Amino acid sequence: MAANLYEQLGGAGAVDAAVDIFYRKVLSDESISHFFDDVDMERQAAKQKAFLTYAFGGPNNYTGLDMRHAHAHLVARGLNDDHFNAVAGHLQSTLAELSVPAELIDQVLTIAESTRNDVLGR
Amino acid sequence: MPTIHFQGKDYPCSENETVLDCLTRQGETIPSSCRSGVCQTCLMRAVSGTPPPKSQESLKPTLTAQHYFLPCICTPTGDLQIALPADDIVQRTAATLVARERLNHDIVRLLLQSQQDFDFRAGQFAHLSRPDGLIRSYSLAGLPHTDGLIEFHVRRLPGGAMSTWLHEEVAVGETVQVTGPSGNCFYTPDNPDQGLLLIGTGSGLAPLWGILQDALRQGHRGPIHLYHGSWNPAGLYLVNELRQLAARHPNFIYTPCVDAEAGSGDTLGRADLVALGALANLKGWRVFLCGHPEMVRNARKKAFLMGASMKDIYADPFVLSAKAA
Numbered sequence: 001m002a003a004n005l006y007e008q009l010g011g012a013g014a015v016d017a018a019v020d021i022f023y024r025k026v027l028s029d030e031s032i033s034h035f036f037d038d039v040d041m042e043r044q045a046a047k048q049k050a051f052l053t054y055a056f057g058g059p060n061n062y063t064g065l066d067m068r069h070a071h072a073h074l075v076a077r078g079l080n081d082d083h084f085n086a087v088a089g090h091l092q093s094t095l096a097e098l099s100v101p102a103e104l105i106d107q108v109l110t111i112a113e114s115t116r117n118d119v120l121g122r
Numbered sequence: 123m124p125t126i127h128f129q130g131k132d133y134p135c136s137e138n139e140t141v142l143d144c145l146t147r148q149g150e151t152i153p154s155s156c157r158s159g160v161c162q163t164c165l166m167r168a169v170s171g172t173p174p175p176k177s178q179e180s181l182k183p184t185l186t187a188q189h190y191f192l193p194c195i196c197t198p199t200g201d202l203q204i205a206l207p208a209d210d211i212v213q214r215t216a217a218t219l220v221a222r223e224r225l226n227h228d229i230v231r232l233l234l235q236s237q238q239d240f241d242f243r244a245g246q247f248a249h250l251s252r253p254d255g256l257i258r259s260y261s262l263a264g265l266p267h268t269d270g271l272i273e274f275h276v277r278r279l280p281g282g283a284m285s286t287w288l289h290e291e292v293a294v295g296e297t298v299q300v301t302g303p304s305g306n307c308f309y310t311p312d313n314p315d316q317g318l319l320l321i322g323t324g325s326g327l328a329p330l331w332g333i334l335q336d337a338l339r340q341g342h343r344g345p346i347h348l349y350h351g352s353w354n355p356a357g358l359y360l361v362n363e364l365r366q367l368a369a370r371h372p373n374f375i376y377t378p379c380v381d382a383e384a385g386s387g388d389t390l391g392r393a394d395l396v397a398l399g400a401l402a403n404l405k406g407w408r409v410f411l412c413g414h415p416e417m418v419r420n421a422r423k424k425a426f427l428m429g430a431s432m433k434d435i436y437a438d439p440f441v442l443s444a445k446a447a
Contacts, residue, residue, distance in 0.1 A: 049160045
């Protein structure tokens with residue numbers, strides 16, 4: 001039986017390797033870092049970890065409603081497609097940095113893309 | 123089948139059932155969110171019994187050392203007695219003031235004799251309460267003493283209710299209550315060759331003084347760099363002790379920092395800028411930050427962006443209580 005995406009990526013270990021790199025890219029990006037200013041860093045990192053687990057096809061209990069509620073206050077502050085694209089871009093470059101095969105990166109980005117409307121409250 | 127003991131009740135576990143599911147099934151509401159071992163909302167501590175390693179592996183070493191685990195991914199192999207972090211069992215002892223000595227113009231060292239055992243790890247903090255009920259937290263200073271003495275370094279804050287009382291009013295022989303310990307800022311020997319970067323301002327030196335001695339006595343081999351900051355030289359303390367320690371241990375380097383821009387009433391030293399400017403990259407380093415909340419917040423972010431892993435950054439901001447009306 002073929003391994004699923006999460007297993008192919010390397011499971012929880014892959015998420016651990018990715019989360020610091022990904023979160024650093026996000027915090028260093030001035031176009032989006034202001035959305036993270038008031039948030040406790042460790043709690044935010046835990047949320048990034050949960051998001052990456054979800055995007056890697058891993059175990060999670062997110063619903064579209066969770067994503068919608070979680071980002072509603074940011075949408076109110078102007079969260080838009082450009083910001084979403086920036087985060088997706090950092091996800092892509094994180095995986096590229098970790099030498100993940102292009103085909104698997106595409107699968108992860110497809111999962112991330114599927115959250116766009118919920119994240120942006122559309 | 124294992125049984126979970128929680129808040130005085132027993133909850134038998136079904137086969138292959140997680141602790142979280144076991145409690146929820148039997149009507150007990152535990153905070154939880156992702157239910158996949160990621161968000162740490164459900165974090166609990168095993169007071170007795172051993173949770174399987176899988177339910178601990180993503181936690182920081184200081185949490186694992188205190189037997190914390192994640193109930194949502196914990197399938198117990200034996201009985202467990204568990205507690206929520208908020209209502210965890212603490213030690214309480216009356217403690218008598220034995221000595222008070224001035225360390226510098228605004229910090230005193232208090233030595234208290236505890237009447238009961240009070241165990242803690244160097245770097246943690248405790249709550250001090252005085253007879254009228256006023257309660258404040260202070261870092262436990264230095265290594266645990268062997269004779270039941272508990273040490274605190276208390277900085278006098280202008281208008282500070284507890285610090286004024288501790289500096290000027292409480293007399294040798296008087297008793298306070300000490301409860302605790304709390305805090306996850308302490309040394310763990312899981313990586314004896316990694317670099318340790320310790321940055322503190324003011325009385326933030328108290329826990330760092332303990333953490334670095336703890337590291338040295340446990341044979342830490344990697345470099346240990348301490349930066350202690352104050353806005354003028356009078357705010358430094360333990361200078362001679364730290365210099366002597368550095369002379370005896372080649373891997374320990376002590377750098378006292380003074381903010382050259384005197385005159386600002388702000389006690390934010392520049393220890394963090396010096397410390398974070400000295401190293402190009404913090405990948406693989408463990409960072410301890412204690413003292414002024416703004417320094418801790420800024421240094422934490424900067425250390426992370428300089429390559430320190432989130433799991434290796436330990437922050438202990440000294441948050442002040444709001445002034446009483």
